[in-house]
Amino acid sequence: MENNQIRNSASDISVFYYLGKAVWSIVRAFFLICIAFVILYPLVYMLSMSFRSAADFYDVTVVWIPKHFTLENYKKIIFEMGMATPLLNTVIISALSTVAQIFIAALTGYGFARFKFKGSMVLFVFVVITIMMPAQMINIPNYLNMRNLDFFGIIELIIGKPSPINLVNTPFAFIVPALFGQGFMAGLFILIFRMLFQGMPVEFEEAATIDGCGYFGTYMRVMLPNSKTALIICSIFSLVWYWSDYYGPYVFLTSIRTLSVYLMDFFNIVNQYLPSAFKGNVYYTIPLQQAACVFSILPLLVMFLLSQKFFRQGLERSGIVG
Amino acid sequence: MKRNTISKKRALAGWMFVLPWFIGLLVFFIQPTAKFLIFSFFDFQMSQTGGYDLLPLENGAFGNYINAWLSDSEYPVAFADAFKTFLYEVPIIVFFSLFVAILLNQDFKGRALMRTIFFLPIILTSGALSLVISRGVGAIAMGVDTSSSTIFDVSLLTELLMNSGISQKIVSAVTGVIASVADLIWDSGVQILIFLIGLLSIPETYYEVARVEGATGWESFWKITFPVICPFIFANMVYTFITACMGINNGVIDYVLVVATENFDYSFASAMMWMYFVAMLVIIGGIFAIFRKMLFNSK
Numbered sequence: 001m002e003n004n005q006i007r008n009s010a011s012d013i014s015v016f017y018y019l020g021k022a023v024w025s026i027v028r029a030f031f032l033i034c035i036a037f038v039i040l041y042p043l044v045y046m047l048s049m050s051f052r053s054a055a056d057f058y059d060v061t062v063v064w065i066p067k068h069f070t071l072e073n074y075k076k077i078i079f080e081m082g083m084a085t086p087l088l089n090t091v092i093i094s095a096l097s098t099v100a101q102i103f104i105a106a107l108t109g110y111g112f113a114r115f116k117f118k119g120s121m122v123l124f125v126f127v128v129i130t131i132m133m134p135a136q137m138i139n140i141p142n143y144l145n146m147r148n149l150d151f152f153g154i155i156e157l158i159i160g161k162p163s164p165i166n167l168v169n170t171p172f173a174f175i176v177p178a179l180f181g182q183g184f185m186a187g188l189f190i191l192i193f194r195m196l197f198q199g200m201p202v203e204f205e206e207a208a209t210i211d212g213c214g215y216f217g218t219y220m221r222v223m224l225p226n227s228k229t230a231l232i233i234c235s236i237f238s239l240v241w242y243w244s245d246y247y248g249p250y251v252f253l254t255s256i257r258t259l260s261v262y263l264m265d266f267f268n269i270v271n272q273y274l275p276s277a278f279k280g281n282v283y284y285t286i287p288l289q290q291a292a293c294v295f296s297i298l299p300l301l302v303m304f305l306l307s308q309k310f311f312r313q314g315l316e317r318s319g320i321v322g
Numbered sequence: 323m324k325r326n327t328i329s330k331k332r333a334l335a336g337w338m339f340v341l342p343w344f345i346g347l348l349v350f351f352i353q354p355t356a357k358f359l360i361f362s363f364f365d366f367q368m369s370q371t372g373g374y375d376l377l378p379l380e381n382g383a384f385g386n387y388i389n390a391w392l393s394d395s396e397y398p399v400a401f402a403d404a405f406k407t408f409l410y411e412v413p414i415i416v417f418f419s420l421f422v423a424i425l426l427n428q429d430f431k432g433r434a435l436m437r438t439i440f441f442l443p444i445i446l447t448s449g450a451l452s453l454v455i456s457r458g459v460g461a462i463a464m465g466v467d468t469s470s471s472t473i474f475d476v477s478l479l480t481e482l483l484m485n486s487g488i489s490q491k492i493v494s495a496v497t498g499v500i501a502s503v504a505d506l507i508w509d510s511g512v513q514i515l516i517f518l519i520g521l522l523s524i525p526e527t528y529y530e531v532a533r534v535e536g537a538t539g540w541e542s543f544w545k546i547t548f549p550v551i552c553p554f555i556f557a558n559m560v561y562t563f564i565t566a567c568m569g570i571n572n573g574v575i576d577y578v579l580v581v582a583t584e585n586f587d588y589s590f591a592s593a594m595m596w597m598y599f600v601a602m603l604v605i606i607g608g609i610f611a612i613f614r615k616m617l618f619n620s621k
Binding site for chain 2: 025028029031032035036038039040042043104105107108110111112114115116117118120123125126128129130131132133134136137138140141142144145149151152177179180181182186188190191192195196198199215216219229230233236237240244260263293296297300301304305308
């Protein structure tokens with residue numbers, strides 16, 4: 001009798017449990033699909049516009065799918081309006097800066113996470129301060145700084161005149177600060193890596209130390225491989241931010257044009273290119289502009305789809321399980 | 323005695339790990355920031371040769387600071403607005419993104435696809451592209467007001483609702499809510515991913531153990547998820563705070579940049595920036611103090 005009652009209540013609970021689960025999954029799906037729609041809307045709009053010919057643009061019946069599907073816009077921006085060079089510049093600057101930035105940020109984050117030394121608290125406060133200072137504000141003093149790059153006057157002391165190292169108008173204006181942990185949003189990455197390493201079990205390092213690894217060896221052989229997912233996610237962040245930053249290139253580069261600067265200047269460029277009858281005509285410029293937008297993020301989208309594997313497998317529980 | 327040498331060795335190793343960053347901090351941050359501070363006490367003039375001159379101000383060294391409050395009409399207003407932004411935008415974005423990240427971390431069909439989609443705002447909202455999108459290319463073509471700040475275009479929806487005979491007031495309320503939710507989604511792209519990094523780092527086995535021991539989902543959230551996610555809440559609050567209050571979309575920053583780059587009054591801009599910066603630093607310090615215990619219980 002008693003046994004039976006227990007069984008009954010158990011099955012009641014499980015009915016509610018499964019019902020609740022089903023309702024929840026419907027609510028969740030609805031919620032996520034709504035958000036996904038908002039996110040995809042501008043992207044779909046861009047794609048749709050970029051494949052349109054001028055005739056489709058005039059046509060009110062064309063809402064999303066172009067009737068005259070054309071690659072003409074892409075051909076124009078790449079081959080006639082010179083969008084290939086900015087792409088190359090952007091790839092060089094953002095890829096090299098990102099590699100330098102993530103390597104140093106992880107190193108610094110590890111230093112803050114695992115070692116206590118005099119002044120580590122004060123320095124960590126400075127990490128937060130560097131995130132806060134808008135790059136735009138110190139860009140002008142930094143510009144003056146980079147024109148004659150010197151480390152506390154050491155170079156001037158040795159050769160007796162202002163340092164001849166000029167980073168302005170070269171990709172090094174971005175790479176060198178990144179190499180010294182002062183790249184775009186470097187502080188945020190240091191913060192993330194610090195938390196990540198702090199959350200990892202100390203046993204890993206102890207095991208490595210017992211096996212005879214030094215501090216740096218432990219870091220390189222144990223800690224870095226175990227934080228692969230975070231390294232990849234942070235690299236993607238960093239790459240995207242360097243890729244789309246337009247304020248830095250405006251200040252530090254005058255003759256090298258990046259994709260973001262190209263996009264900002266697009267209306268001037270397109271007006272130089274269009275025959276005078278079509279100048280300022282939105283029906284010709286908008287499909288071109290949307291094509292330029294799609295083209296400028298296409299490499300990011302591809303890279304991003306390729307990196308999906310890492311999100312899917314999660315952390316693979318990084319040695320904790322196996 | 324031996325213990326002492328080991329801790330010394332560890333301290334030295336710690337310094338070695340942060341050394342490259344420390345050099346960079348001095349050269350590329352402290353040095354320009356100090357220059358930037360000095361500018362605010364003078365009248366900064368770019369000279370023809372590419373250098374610059376610092377001329378003394380008419381009303382004392384703090385002239386720029388005083389002028390910002392007394393003779394500038396826009397600065398005090400923008401300054402007050404920034405606090406409003408901080409008080410409601412930051413908590414809403416952080417909670418929303420934590421919620422979405424937890425949803426994305428659950429097991430369901432199409433999770434990989436959803437995660438892919440949720441990564442897109444980072445690509446679409448950063449830098450030049452977001453300006454191109456938000457300045458409303460579509461809006462130019464449709465002849466609608468181009469200054470609208472939302473990426474998600476609600477004009478079509480407005481038209482649809484108006485045509486179906488709903489009163490103007492209700493329509494504008496509904497589209498207002500939709501537009502701000504859309505903005506919220508776009509603003510929390512990075513935060514969602516930062517939370518996701520944290521959630522992914524929790525081994526599945528912890529939850530299994532909790533389930534076997536009879537913990538409900540609610541309990542395992544507070545006992546397992548929350549402690550791990552806490553430092554990430556801090557990181558996200560700092561990040562959200564900085565993008566909301568220190569980004570170019572903020573009223574004060576926008577105004578300061580206009581003064582610096584269009585009026586070329588760099589020293590006045592510098593003075594305004596410093597006052598704002600110190601105020602924001604106090605707020606960050608407050609957040610830091612709250613989360614300090616969780617951040618510094620290192621092993």
